[in-house]
Amino acid sequence: MEDVDVIYHNDTGISFKWKNGIGNTDKNRVQLVFKDMGFYLLPEEVMLFSENIRVARRRNPQCFRCLSSDVCERNILLKSPLQKMDFAVNAFELNEICDLVEGTIFKLQLNYYLEYVAKN
Numbered sequence: 861m862e863d864v865d866v867i868y869h870n871d872t873g874i875s876f877k878w879k880n881g882i883g884n885t886d887k888n889r890v891q892l893v894f895k896d897m898g899f900y901l902l903p904e905e906v907m908l909f910s911e912n913i914r915v916a917r918r919r920n921p922q923c924f925r926c927l928s929s930d931v932c933e934r935n936i937l938l939k940s941p942l943q944k945m946d947f948a949v950n951a952f953e954l955n956e957i958c959d960l961v962e963g964t965i966f967k968l969q970l971n972y973y974l975e976y977v978a979k980n
Contacts, residue, residue, distance in 0.1 A: 864891070868963035872956035875964040890964060894957055897947070903968055905941040910965060912939040913958045920951070 864876040873894025878885035890906055892899045901909070916938045936954055939946045949957065 867967045868960065870956060870959050870963065872953070873960045875960060875967075890968070892960065892964065894960055895953070899941065901941055906961060906964060906968070909941040910958075910961050912941065913954065913961060915939070916949075916954060917958070 863879055865879060867875040867877065867890065869875070873892065875890055875892045877887065877890055880887060886900075886902075889900050889902055892901060892906070892909075899905075899909075916936050920936050936949050936951065937946055938949050938954060938957070
């Protein structure tokens with residue numbers, strides 16, 4: 861973990877930036893890892909992913925009222941920020957991914973504020 865700067869993590873995944881000096885890395889990109897998947901995204905792609913999560917939640921409101929949503933089959937189609945890749949999740953997984961993405965966005969915006977805006 862010495863090669864990364866952790867941005868946010870929860871029980872399902874982690875987001876981080878690769879430290880400078882690591883070959884073939886882009887200091888603006890965020891690595892999002894959850895379950896068996898990893899995404900190497902620009903901040904605007906993380907925002908797009910957040911919107912895709914909101915759309916998936918709006919399309920399946922019954923899943924978030926269900927008492928057994930954490931044990932349901934993977935019946936929610938979630939569009940990834942990558943144009944040709946979608947995946948199926950259950951309501952529990954979607955909530956965990958939502959927390960990971962929203963926590964990442966919050967920390968990125970907080971870091972930007974502290975680094976650029978608050979200095980003035």
